[in-house]
Amino acid sequence: MPAKHDDAWFLPKTFGYGAGWPIGWQGWALVIGYLVIVGACERLLDWNTIVGGRVAFAIIAPVTLALILIAKVKTRGEWRWRWGNTD
Numbered sequence: 001m002p003a004k005h006d007d008a009w010f011l012p013k014t015f016g017y018g019a020g021w022p023i024g025w026q027g028w029a030l031v032i033g034y035l036v037i038v039g040a041c042e043r044l045l046d047w048n049t050i051v052g053g054r055v056a057f058a059i060i061a062p063v064t065l066a067l068i069l070i071a072k073v074k075t076r077g078e079w080r081w082r083w084g085n086t087d
Helices: 025-047 049-073
Strands: 010-012 019-022
Touching: 019 025, 025 049
Parallel strands: none
Antiparallel strands: 010 019
């Protein structure tokens, strides 16, 4: 059983694969920061659909990859397929 005061930012999902909800302020800051960046990129689409879409994709793709990698490292336990409480 993991320690209560570990350095995890996210809980593992109960069902499925990956990270669940944030459990630390760092995890919440990461998710909120991600949403702010995606929201700002949405404004690029309002400005110009073609150029703004390409710039938004060029920003969102690496930021999403960074979010996934950080969440994987900072999740309590490992990322594996889970079947609920039977695991």
